Amino acid sequence: MxxxxxxxxxxxxxxxxxxxxxxxxxxxxxxxxxxxxxxxxxxxxxxxxxxxxxxxxxxxxxxxxxxxxxxxxxxxxxxxxxxxxxxxxGWERGASHIDMVAPRVKSLEGMQLAWSPGTGGKTVTAEVVIIPDLADSLAFQKWLPSVKGKFVMISMNQPTGRPDYNWKEFATEESFEKMKKNRDLQTEAWTKRIAKTGLNGRTLPGALEKAGAAGIVMSYWSKGFGANKIFGANTKKIPTVDISLEDYGLLYRLAESGNTPKISVKADSKELGxxxxxxxxxxxxxxxxxxxxxxxxxxxxxxxxxxxxxxxxxxxxxxxxxxxxxxxxxxxxxxxxxxxxxxxxxxxxxxxxxxxxxxxxxxxxxxxxxxxxxxxxxxxxxxxxxxxxxxxxxxxxxxxxxxxxxxxxxxxxxxxxxxxxxxxxxxxxxxxxxxxxxxxxxxxxxxxxxxxxxxxxxxxxxxxxxxxxxxxxxxxxxxxxxxxxxxxxxxLPLNSKGEPGVWPQPQKATRKGGAN
Structure with a gap:
């Protein structure tokens, strides 16, 4: 028009x-x-x-x-x-304290997601492990009991924390294109890794929770320096925390290299009915x-x-x-x-x-x-x-x-x-x-x-x-x-199927939301 x-x-x-x-x-x-x-x-x-x-x-x-x-x-x-x-x-956020305690000590930038269960006033300390690249959902089910008592990382490790505009300004064209190609390949591989579990981003945390994980660790990078998207948790009993790209990458690399990172998490929140x-x-x-x-x-x-x-x-x-x-x-x-x-x-x-x-x-x-x-x-x-x-x-x-x-x-x-x-x-x-x-x-x-x-x-x-x-x-x-x-x-113009465009219809409000 x-x-x-x-x-x-x-x-x-x-x-x-x-x-x-x-x-x-x-x-x-x-x-x-x-x-x-x-x-x-x-x-x-x-x-x-x-x-x-x-x-x-x-x-x-x-x-x-x-x-x-x-x-x-x-x-x-x-x-x-x-x-x-x-x-x-009803839910009220409290303070989140997330620290790496091994192989060295470092306070991490992160927070629990909205509606995440807390840690009951306690500090939970445990090893951090990564969702492995397994053959299929049967292999995943065999691996699943090993998460008991551990924090599980479920997000891809981003290859760079620099937004694309920063790369475009300073990198050689060859280097920029190489980074984007490698990132695309890594993203595709991670998507397949999660798919082979037989679950998805919404259902995976629940399966890990049921298997006895201590908590879920993720990082939803917003493609800008220091910025992460913070949405809602998909767990009912264990905390889900989002950690900054920089600190998530640190934990991921340590776990991948066999240096067995451990974190302590104290996440305060209240359920209010x-x-x-x-x-x-x-x-x-x-x-x-x-x-x-x-x-x-x-x-x-x-x-x-x-x-x-x-x-x-x-x-x-x-x-x-x-x-x-x-x-x-x-x-x-x-x-x-x-x-x-x-x-x-x-x-x-x-x-x-x-x-x-x-x-x-x-x-x-x-x-x-x-x-x-x-x-x-x-x-x-x-x-x-x-x-x-x-x-x-x-x-x-x-x-x-x-x-x-x-x-x-x-x-x-x-x-x-x-x-x-x-x-x-x-x-x-x-x-x-x-x-x-x-x-x-x-x-x-x-x-x-x-x-x-x-x-x-x-x-x-x-x-x-x-x-x-x-x-x-x-x-x-x-x-x-x-x-x-x-x-x-x-x-209205014809839609992609060649059918007459239709005015949107009123949608019902969700009058009772967020209940478990």
């Missing part, structure tokens, strides 16, 4: 003479002035990321974050509530059309390898700041402006899917949803999500955004409906105009997305401030627009 330049589109719209009254400019000026001269972003980020910390669904920190947001909104005279949508396995899960919803009531809605959207939960700063702390504080500014500068919107801080996005958009299921009266009367969820960068992309006439109303609204922000944004209309990826998709599936404010990369996928490096220091506040201004102005324009937005859907 053809991309329409935002600047050309805006120029065309302005040439038609369509513009709001001059009073709107004063509101926009007020939004920009408040955002730049009285920004609360740094304070919000510190309180959320540093004080509350990561927000794993089912953790006490998630509940703390919900309550913190309510208090902030009430302090701004904005009505807010925590709305229960389900329950999740099933706990309630919430969406935090805040509202500025509409004065003329209170039963029509503009929704600012950002998921509140995170993985907990870091503190969830760019996924999705930045999206969260963007929408909080936008609501704060709107309440101060535009306290009587024409339509009701809601903000949704969704729970359990990381496990399948559960909070927003539940909201869509539970509130058809809102979903059926949505003017627009604006969602932000992919890092700290300034917004540079917006697509029409398959809504045929989205170029018309989004174009009008964007025409009011200051040029320094608007000129950065590439638009694509009508685009294709998003079926997943973030919470806007929950609304798109229900036929509501919902749009992703997609931001500049800032090495998000490698360095902060679901990693141990997703922390406060990675936030680029100038970009986040720009996004708060954008969100506030779009919400304001959507609220004031005399017309209700069109929900007419575009005809």
């Amino acid at each position: 053809k991309k329409i330049s935002c600047s050309l589109m805006v120029a065309a719209l302005l040439s038609t003479g369509y513009a709001f009254a001059q009073k709107n400019d004063a509101v926009i000026d007020g939004i920009v002035k408040e955002a730049t001269e009285n920004s609360q972003l740094e304070k919000l980020a510190h309180e959320l990321m540093d004080v509350v910390g990561p927000r794993l669904v089912g953790s006490p920190q998630m509940q703390q974050a919900n309550d913190w947001a309510i208090a902030k909104y009430k302090g701004w005279n904005i009505s807010a509530k925590n709305e229960k949508w389900g329950e999740w396995r 099933m706990v309630p899960t919430f969406n935090t919803i805040a509202e500025i009531k509409g004065s003329e059309k209170p039963d029509e809605y503009v929704i600012l959207s950002a998921h509140f939960d995170s993985w907990d390898g870091g503190t969830g700063a760019t996924d999705n702390g930045t999206g969260t504080i963007v929408m909080m700041e936008a609501m704060r500014i709107l309440k101060k500068i535009y306290p009587n919107p024409k339509r009701t402006i809601l903000v949704g801080h969704w729970g359990s996005e990381e496990q399948g958009l559960n909070g927003s899917r539940a909201f869509v299921e539970d509130h058809p009266e809102i979903v059926n009367n949505i003017q627009a949803v604006f969602n932000q969820d992919n890092g700290t960068g300034r917004v540079v992309n917006m697509a029409g999500q398959g809504f045929l006439n989205s170029y018309e109303y989004l174009g009008r609204w964007l025409s009011k955004v200051p040029d320094g922000i608007r000129s950065q944004i590439e638009t694509k209309f009508p685009g294709a409906p998003g079926a997943g990826g973030s919470d806007f998709a929950s609304f798109v599936a229900a036929g509501a105009p919902a749009f992703s404010l997609s931001s500049l990369n800032w090495s998000y996928g490698t360095y902060t997305w679901h990693t141990n490096r997703d922390t406060y220091d990675k936030i680029v506040f100038d970009d986040v401030r720009s996004n708060a201004i954008l969100a506030a102005i779009l919400a304001y324009q959507a609220s004031e627009d005399p017309a209700k937005t069109s929900r007419e859907k575009s005809i």
Whole structure:
């Protein structure tokens, strides 16, 4: 589909003479002035990321974050509530101490995975062994009893801890190509090694646990210096720990060379049973059309390898700041402006899917949803999500955004409906105009997305401030627009099988999650 330049589109719209009254400019000026001269972003980020910390669904920190947001909104005279949508396995992370104690002593960089069993307040010391390259699953079953009382390494040893861009900058072309070829061969060989066990990455830890292993040791490298992805454990009784590429490689080489490394692990965590899960919803009531809605959207939960700063702390504080500014500068919107801080996005958009299921009266009367969820960068992309006439109303609204922000944004209309990826998709599936404010990369996928490096220091506040201004102005324009937005859907292109494209369908939320 053809991309329409935002600047050309805006120029065309302005040439038609369509513009709001001059009073709107004063509101926009007020939004920009408040955002730049009285920004609360740094304070919000510190309180959320540093004080509350990561927000794993089912953790006490998630509940703390919900309550913190309510208090902030009430302090701004904005009505807010925590709305229960389900329950999740409750778990609280404690400290992880991982040390190599043989053949020499060294503290290792690592942590237990989310929902990993702890070590019961004890320190477990044991030999480290590697999954061997065996002939087949029968050979694996014969070997399996040997893991009793040992830590088992289940990840491939990466041949280099340097990201490819670093190799490309400094290596000879011949050396770079040689490294990539060898890495590909090693990756293929490791994949076959695991497959020959008859298991996979999800089922292998359980088999090792059943055989009496002391724990599972892995390393999910994120292809950047010092960055590992931190997800959930697949064990129920023994700890699963992720160790940095550098330290994992050390243990692997020692084990491979017959130097019998031993590690000691103390992993503290608490099982809390099933706990309630919430969406935090805040509202500025509409004065003329209170039963029509503009929704600012950002998921509140995170993985907990870091503190969830760019996924999705930045999206969260963007929408909080936008609501704060709107309440101060535009306290009587024409339509009701809601903000949704969704729970359990990381496990399948559960909070927003539940909201869509539970509130058809809102979903059926949505003017627009604006969602932000992919890092700290300034917004540079917006697509029409398959809504045929989205170029018309989004174009009008964007025409009011200051040029320094608007000129950065590439638009694509009508685009294709998003079926997943973030919470806007929950609304798109229900036929509501919902749009992703997609931001500049800032090495998000490698360095902060679901990693141990997703922390406060990675936030680029100038970009986040720009996004708060954008969100506030779009919400304001959507609220004031005399017309209700069109929900007419575009005809989707044929799929790979030559069949007509189909609009995504609403998915049921997982209302009870994480239970063993």
